Every structure is written in structure tokens, then in C-alpha cells.
Amino acid sequence: MGHYLPSTEAQQQEMLRAIGLSAPGDLYAAAPAALRLSDGPNIPAGKSELEIRRAFEVMAAKNTVYPTIFRGAGAYRHYIPSIVSTVTGKETFLTAYTPYQAEMSQGILQSIFEYQTMICELTGMDASNASVYDGASAAAEAVAMCRDRKRSKALVSAAANPDVIETIKTYCWAAGTEVALVPERDGATDLDALKALLADDVACIYVQQPNYYGIIEDGAALCEAAHAAGAKTIMGVNPIAAALLKTPGECGADIAVGEGQPLGMPLAFGGPYLGFMACTAAMTRKLPGRIVGQTADAEGRRAFVLTLQAREQHIRREKASSNVCSNQALCAMTAAVYMAAMGPGGMEKAASQCASKAHYLAAELEKIGFKRVHGGEFFHEFVTGCPVDAAALEKKLGENGILGGLTLENGDILWCATEMNTKDEIDRLVALAKEVG
Numbered sequence: 001m002g003h004y005l006p007s008t009e010a011q012q013q014e015m016l017r018a019i020g021l022s023a024p025g026d027l028y029a030a031a032p033a034a035l036r037l038s039d040g041p042n043i044p045a046g047k048s049e050l051e052i053r054r055a056f057e058v059m060a061a062k063n064t065v066y067p068t069i070f071r072g073a074g075a076y077r078h079y080i081p082s083i084v085s086t087v088t089g090k091e092t093f094l095t096a097y098t099p100y101q102a103e104m105s106q107g108i109l110q111s112i113f114e115y116q117t118m119i120c121e122l123t124g125m126d127a128s129n130a131s132v133y134d135g136a137s138a139a140a141e142a143v144a145m146c147r148d149r150k151r152s153k154a155l156v157s158a159a160a161n162p163d164v165i166e167t168i169k170t171y172c173w174a175a176g177t178e179v180a181l182v183p184e185r186d187g188a189t190d191l192d193a194l195k196a197l198l199a200d201d202v203a204c205i206y207v208q209q210p211n212y213y214g215i216i217e218d219g220a221a222l223c224e225a226a227h228a229a230g231a232k233t234i235m236g237v238n239p240i241a242a243a244l245l246k247t248p249g250e251c252g253a254d255i256a257v258g259e260g261q262p263l264g265m266p267l268a269f270g271g272p273y274l275g276f277m278a279c280t281a282a283m284t285r286k287l288p289g290r291i292v293g294q295t296a297d298a299e300g301r302r303a304f305v306l307t308l309q310a311r312e313q314h315i316r317r318e319k320a321s322s323n324v325c326s327n328q329a330l331c332a333m334t335a336a337v338y339m340a341a342m343g344p345g346g347m348e349k350a351a352s353q354c355a356s357k358a359h360y361l362a363a364e365l366e367k368i369g370f371k372r373v374h375g376g377e378f379f380h381e382f383v384t385g386c387p388v389d390a391a392a393l394e395k396k397l398g399e400n401g402i403l404g405g406l407t408l409e410n411g412d413i414l415w416c417a418t419e420m421n422t423k424d425e426i427d428r429l430v431a432l433a434k435e436v437g
Helices: 009-018 024-028 049-060 082-088 106-123 135-146 162-175 191-197 219-228 281-286 329-367 390-399 423-436
Strands: 153-157 178-182 202-209 232-237 255-259 275-279 291-296 302-308 381-384 413-416
Touching: 009 024, 082 329, 106 275, 106 291, 106 302, 106 329, 135 162, 135 202, 135 232, 135 255, 135 275, 153 162, 162 178, 162 202, 178 191, 191 219, 202 219, 219 232, 275 281, 329 381, 329 413, 329 423, 390 423
Parallel strands: 153 178, 153 202, 202 232, 232 255
Antiparallel strands: 255 275, 291 302, 381 413
């Protein structure tokens, strides 16, 4: 499979003759001579494929790649079946951008439709869009969906990912929307504090499930409290955890959003990732971006179309609630292939492995003095105190090829375990941490 289309000099001359030219420079004949480079561009001579490969290998060697990772905080290392890259690596998908001509883009439209369908099944929602840029922007876009003339205030759980909170604040600042944080208690959203903050001007609340500290929130109670006050509920979801926990739909959420990176995307130094968005039928027309739907053509054959997309997003941008005009098509395809390859059973097994290994890690760390800070149930992340020097611990683990947990501002450590971590790796981490102590 070739990733580019080379052409010989003879083929280039044939193309030039077809358009009535004799040399490539004739293509720029209309440009003033003073603007053209008479001696050509000052570009170094080309290198062979082997030379280029060696040069990039030298550059890549400067990166520190940890064989063992116990850090999450929003991006996670999961097993990715080889079929995922095999399918998404096909040129048909790598080169496809966006379905401007629906009748000519049935393949890419179907891939988006299948992705939307699986996101709806995963979240228990009625409709999904074709994706947005990342999980943080999905959360901020969801807040914009809920805002109206009477309700223009957003409540955000203080137990959510700090980066998501800052992104929501940035979007809301630009839109003139007030944001207030709901305090956390013992690592979870304080339900009583939420009820006290809910008022007639609150459009929505945003909670994360599981939250930034790994704690599993009481999603149903939070949704019930918001709805009793006339506010919408946005639930940020870890898509792997969603295979085990109650879906946002079952909890009563109006919108489900999240970071799709765990669905078949490597850590990749931070991107590209994927923001998924799904909602109830009542909220469908407020979804940003595009929605692909299934229909039948004039001959009754299955066909796909762009069902909904607000034209204001493209044209009357100052009147639009969102200016998202594109989607992460290749990342969405990756997520769809991953979910199809894993299936419900595979995703549930991966989630169970994450939870069981995280609980084993927590229990082993507890034995050497790294006690959990919060008492609530957790999925695959949890916070412990740090009875040793945090910098010394991180250095010790790094020297042994282990990326340890994330040290929080208060000195506690946010640990993470996924199905990729073995029992031997966990035992080794604990032994090294014990040496530091």
C-alpha cells in the first residue's frame, strides 16, 4: 500500500502537454518575474529513505518512553487490537476529510453513522454528533447547548478534571456565561452544596463520571437534583468505565460527553484525540457540528445523509451557539473500529481488568503507608497520600522505566491502573516505592 503517488519525468511531461505547457515553470507565467525565484528555492538536497529514517530515529531517541505507566489524569494507556490500525490505515480513510458531497461520500458517512450509533449505545442516549475536537471542548460545547435567555449560569463540579473546568470557563467567558464551582466533599461532588447553588438562572450542571479523583459519583442523585430545579445535567464520561457503570441515560442525564482517547487511540504525546457528544431526543437540534443519518435513495437502497447541521455555524457565525464546522473523522473511525473489534463483552472485560488491578494496586500501596485520601468507591484511578519525598519517588520509578502517579498540587498522588498493567508491574512499583521510604 502506497501512501503517496509518485510520477516519472515522462508522466510529468505528458501532464504538461495535456494542458498546453512545456515546463513546470510555465504554470507560474502569470506571476510577475520579480516575485519568482530565478535560482529556485534554497532547499537542501533530498535524502534517501534510509537517511531520513535514521534522522528521525535520532530525534525520537530524545523522547523518554516508559514501558510501564501508572498515570492517567485524562489520557490512558489501553490495549489496542491490531485490526484498529489495519482498518484505519487504509488510504480510503486516511485521505477522507469531510462529506461535503453526500452522494459521493457514502463510505465516510456510513463510518460516522456507525460511530454515532455505538456512542449512543455506550452512553444510553438518543442521538450523537459526528464528534468534536476533544473531551474538554465537548464539555464546553455542551454547556453552550443548555444556555438560553432565562438561564445563563453553569455549575461545574470541583471534582472534574481541572483542564476541562478551565476550558468550560474560557468558552463561558467569551459567551458571557457565569460559571460557579460546586464544592467537593471526600473526593465527590457535594450534593447538598449543589442543591444550595441551584437557582432559577442555572442552565446546567457538569459532573464527571468517574471524576478526576477516580471516585464514582452518584449520578442519579445529581441528575435528580438538577432536574428538580429546572436545570439540565451534563455528564462527562470515561468510555471504558461506561462499559461497567450505569449509563448517563440510565442516570437521567440530558447530555453525555467525554474524551474518546481510550477508544483505540494511543497516548501519542497528547493527540489527536476525540470529543464525543450524545444527548436525549429533546436536545438533538442543539447538538453542535454535524449529525449523519440513515435514509433510503430513490430506488429504496440504504443511504446516508447529513441529517442536521445548523447553517449559522458556517454563515451567521455571530448568531450561532457553536462554531464547530468539522469533526475528528479519522479519530471517530478509530473509535468505531475499536468498539466493533472489542464488542460489548470485550469492553466490559477491559473495564473489569482496569478496576480489579487498580484495587489491587491501592491495597498494596496501603500496606506501605500510601493510604487512600478518599473513602468512596473508585474505578481505575484513586488518590493516596505520599509518605515519602514525591520528587525522589518519581525519580526512583523513572530510573526503573516506570511513570508513576501524578503528584497533585497538595502533594497527594493520583494513581491509575489499566488492563495493560500486570501484577508483576504493580508488585515492582510497590517494592521500589518501599525502597524510597
